[in-house]
Amino acid sequence: MQAIPKLIQGGMGIGVSDWRLARAVASLGQLGVVSGTGLDTVFVRRLQSGDIGGHLRRACAHFPWPGVASKILQRWLRPAGRTHGERYELVPLYVHRTDPERDALVVLANFAEVWLAREGHNGLVGINLLTKIQPQTLPALYGAMLAGVACVLMGAGIPREIPGALDALAAHSPASLHYEVAGANNPVHIEFDPHAYWHELPAALSRPQFLAIVAAHSLATVLQRKANGRIDGFVVESPTAGGHNAPPRGNLALDERGQPVYGVRDEVDLTVMQGLGLPYWLAGGVGSPEGVKSAFEQGAAGVQVGTLFAFCDESGITRELKDATIAAANAGSLRIHTDPRASPTGYPFKLVQAAGVPESSPERDRVCDLGYLRTPYLRPDGSIGQRCSGEPLAHYVNKGGDPADTIGRRCLCNALMANIGLGQVRGAGTTEQPLLTAGDDLVRLARFLAGRVRYRAADVVQYLLQANSRQQALV
């Protein structure tokens, strides 16, 4: 088992930390992490856009279920791409019942992303998934493992059953997860059985290391005691990190800008972390040479950084959005807003706000056609339904949802696809608007840029680590 490097490039969904970024970081000897969130849609949209460069087809040629890959390519690939203003065709919404064809698409999409990230070097590649998004988790993990993923990183929930699932999937055995269904009294499970896809089982896969992403030492302690398999370490993420944040402990208080207020109860006690005897990486606001140095001084094995990588050349965010954000950062006209309502998950979500950076509005005509953030609930007839507080109000209420839940919600699924140039076309040629997220550190991007208007992943790695080793040498 190879040691995880001191710098982890954080997983950034949807498609921000794609295979190009993870490959760039991994080939520099650090941990490059692809985001596995929503990859089935990313995959079929890239295919519909012509699979420019033939990368997905190259990865598919190495997929161990050849008939499956060719069938999926035949179904979704448009070699000449879409015509101007043409809508993307959608994959059917995911349901919790096992559907081998739908699962195979998730397996292939995750395989291809990890395979491409690993191509041409010997570095380590990880995959990040959100615990809360349950139905795709098992096929996503299995696809990533078929491609040789070295590490799985999961937060946004309590990933207690993931270590056991990794053990099972490495042996090509059936795996299952407890499915959180609102209103259900009896346990519900989601299952994935690799046997269904093989005529003859191949040799066991290597079991990736598992890092749990936590925002509290109490959660790390619980996970270490109660996880159903081996945990290899933790990423300790503070509320300054980009993307979703854990909500503050206790009653929600808001500051004058309407952002959640965090207090001493939210601080992680690193002496408790040290007592667990597993390595930990600090995340959130440590994307600077001083941040890295201070992490080591606090006993960390390293840092996980997202924000600095999110706007480098290799990330999946469109060039236009990167340019607008970098210009605003250089002009000092950018701010980060931690919005307690924007995300249908109910977790606070950080938004980049700057003149010239477009932002999907809460007043957008609501459409829920990707559905990754839908949550399951028990219908009166005993069947399981799915609802999202970002979907049309009437639909949500008809499904028993509380109208108050819908206030201020944005459609993250569609907006995040727009961030990476895969936004859906709506009526009259309009496309879904983006919604950028980044950590509080983004306001200090100008310092790192030092007058540059673009930069590469290698610049970030060098900034964080070389400067740090120089400082360490001086101490």
Ligand SMILES: Cc1cc2nc3c(=O)[nH]c(=O)nc-3n(C[C@H](O)[C@H](O)[C@H](O)COP(=O)(O)O)c2cc1C
């Ligand atoms: C654009 C963006 C998207 C992110 N998406 C995810 C995600 O999908 N899953 C996750 O666990 N963390 C996500 N994060 C958090 C990062 O993995 C990382 O922990 C964080 O960015 C570290 O703090 P920093 O923003 O101060 O660098 C995201 C961060 C950014 C900036």
